[in-house]
Amino acid sequence: MIGIGETVKISLRALRSNKMRSFLTMLGMIIGVGAVVAMLAIGQGASRKISEQIASMGSNMLLVLPGAQTSGGLRMGMGTQMTLTYDDALAIERECSAVSAVAPSVQGVVQLVYGNQNWSTVVYGTTPGIFEVRDLTMKSGRPLLDQDVRNSTKVCVLGQTVVDNLFGDTDPVGQIIRIKKVPFVVVGVVDERGPNAFGHDQDDVAYIPLTTAQKKILGTKFSGTVRSIGVKAKSADLLDKAEEQITELLKQRHRIGPRGEADFTVRNLTQLMQTAQESSRVMTLLLGAIASVSLLVGGIGIMNIMLVSVTERTREIGIRMAVGARTWDIRFQFLMEALTLALIGGIIGILVGWLTSIWIGRMAGWSIFVSPLAIVLAFSFSALVGIFFGFYPAYKASLMQPVDALRYE
Amino acid sequence: MALIETQDIHKIYAMDENPVYALNGVTLSIDKGEFVAIMGPSGSGKSTFMSILGCLDKPTRGTYKLDGIEVDRMTRDELARVRNEKIGFVFQGYNLLSRANALENVELPMIYRGVPASERRKRALEALKIMGLADRAHHLPSQLSGGQQQRVAIARSLVNNAPLLMADEPTGNLDTKTSIEIMELLVRLNEESGITIVLVTHESDIAAFSHRIVRFLDGRVVSDERKG
Structure with missing residues (x-):
């Protein structure tokens, strides 16, 4: 059985040998992860801002004001009575x-x-x-x-x-x-x-x-x-x-x-704010969901490139099998390659998303919050994308017949 | 003692309508330490037989014992292990990894055997030295001549101390002078290290280096001559 260290080395070499292609594939992930991170940062920033405001107002607070609020007849305005x-x-x-x-x-x-x-x-x-x-x-x-x-x-x-x-x-x-x-x-x-x-x-x-x-x-x-x-x-x-x-x-x-x-009004300020917070949460989810679509597209890009790569390297697969690589060794190698693409893309994407959200926040004057959870989530989601979209190409590679793979021109 | 024993090997490729009968009952026994050449025109089944002997393919029917182990019904991964431990390959097109240097190519079989890195390096350098390529260890295949690439391939086939070396037209891409050098190298390995060599070729002057020539025609053995 081949070790992880060896496999990572093989993957990096393969990705390096085709720099432009690797970069473009990663770009899909960078944009996807970047969009998710930026959208979550904006959404969570808004949520947090509202939470802070609720907290600063005093929690569970009602305000009783004199005068009537509902219309009908002449009113002198709230508080005049x-x-x-x-x-x-x-x-x-x-x-x-x-x-x-x-x-x-x-x-x-x-x-x-x-x-x-x-x-x-x-x-x-x-x-x-x-x-x-x-x-x-x-x-x-x-x-x-x-x-x-x-x-x-x-x-x-x-x-x-x-x-x-x-x-x-x-x-x-x-x-x-x-x-x-x-x-x-x-x-x-x-x-x-x-x-x-x-x-x-x-x-x-x-x-x-x-x-x-x-x-x-x-x-x-x-x-x-x-x-x-x-x-x-x-x-x-x-x-x-x-x-x-x-x-x-x-x-x-x-x-x-x-x-x-x-002749008085009871105002529920906390509830008002909680409604606002709820809608900002829905907004965050919506933005995140839209951004996730681009992450999905990035994943499909990885799958596409890995399928091309597997076909191109049929002979390499044959050689490795001839000298003793097992099904899992081959599968692991290609899976690792997809994972490496996704993770490097993901990490750069997190940075890009972070910077973008700070920039948007500054331009639009919104409060931005990049939560550690969002980063961990984005990172593990890229890993998941790599494994999910890398699996089929890796599976295909590992099931080649050594004799056919070796004769492939 | 027999290293290779095949009994009535058949190989049928199931094409849509017309099945292709590549091997039609091959029974052959090769002893340890032999240097056998397999000859025959193209389409005679010699390459198919070679693939089966090399555990790269399975026979449709018949039995194959390698070093006393029945390999004909083994799983993919078991065959991979047999290839790793018992068989070294030398191909016509060298089949080196183009992005890896000579040293890394030689290390490859040991990677899949789980040999630790330092030991791997030591053994690979040693094998390259035997092949006279110690100063080429960090060259990529594309920076080496055909003869040198084939010697890297031979070094790779030796590092796991496999008892069997399968050579499929090893001189097919080489000029006469280099071909003779490579063949002399194989003869030396056979004589000095006692490695069993099975060589597939269609050139009789290359086959002449061996001790025994098996001829194939239409998926059958038609002659089996021993020298001397």
Whole structure:
């Protein structure tokens, strides 16, 4: 039995002796594998981008907004009616079993001042629940606490963008800033999140206690009302259940019949994003499938060239058989040759696909992700193509009669 | 003691309508150490018989014992092994691998026998040295003359220490002077190493180097003469 090392040597020599032909055959594989890798990179890049956005938004999140969304009659626009209250939020937290946290908030764009620096940002008056609802983590300092809300303390937690603009290199925790001329102590900084799905900078933000905001900063016409209530469901499976429970509870509290039009809206942001992610996944599969067709064509090219090669080298096969090559030795040799073609083509294809996807990503401004799995997949798929399409030619070669092969002109 | 024993060998090629009877009952025995020439006009069946003796083809009927082993009903892979271990081939067209150099060509039978690389190299170089080609080891066949190529082929047939050397018109492509050199080389191998040689030729002056001439006609042995 012949060894693998010997066979690889024989294959490489055979491929080298016909460089142009080997290269063209490989080109088929290069294009096929390259296309698959590039398409998967683009598709997975989009998927990952959406996943990141979902994660940055806070997972399993619902948003309850005042005002009605459905048409009919004159509407002043969502949020113009202040129908949601702090008590609604507390009731949701207390009575909806599928809910794990709520964050009622008011918000407004306000000027912040520190020393001689100033910066305008979105200030949220909210409760400690916001940290759980949005999956916020602390970079330094502490989050808002229940007693901050209870006592209307003048403390704030800042996003990184605000810190960068107001403080530069100074540690902000413990410093005093002015929000609408009211002094606040900075007690913490939250970790960076990056832009959200709509390009909005989620780090350009300041959180202050809800009660403080209502009294001092964002005084509302109707006291006790809030602009929105963020809700976190206990799990992704319970999102629909939570939505149902909140709708039912709020209708009851607002004295609206089961068929009456609600004066609030429950938005399921996570679900929205998951739908987007699902469609990007389908897109990836579709792109990959189309690219696979060219890989298939590359495989057929290998088979074609191997069949030609087997015929051309009939005499070589005869010589090898005459000196003692067995069926498997011959089969292995040609299979190895096809495999070598496919794998070298595959490896170059992976590189080409990688570079192409980076280039496309840069030109089109898409996010690209070449996953290790896609590379392993592309590599093993090329091997599979080599074995599959190399098998028939190798089989044909190995079944030649030595006497006929030797006499072949 | 007989190295080759055939008993009533028939070979029929089944063409669509008319079967071709290439061999019609050949019974022949060749002892170890003999140097036999097989002669006959083309179509006499000598090449077919040669292929069967060389285990490159199987008889349709009849038995063939090589070195005491019945090979006529062996599988492809068993025959490959017999060829590898017991038979060396020298052909009219040399049949060297064109992309491999002389050394690699000589190494070929040992590759399929699983001889380790260093040992292979040593034995191949030795065989080339015996053939007077030590300085041509790294030349491709196309860079060698016909006589040199045939000597590479002979070296290849020797490296596995096969007891039988089958030579099919070994001088067919060579000029007279080189032909005589090659034949003298074969005679020397036969005399010094005791290798049994079966030579197929249609030239009587080439056959004259052998000790025994078997003539074929229409798939049968028509004469079997021993010298001296």
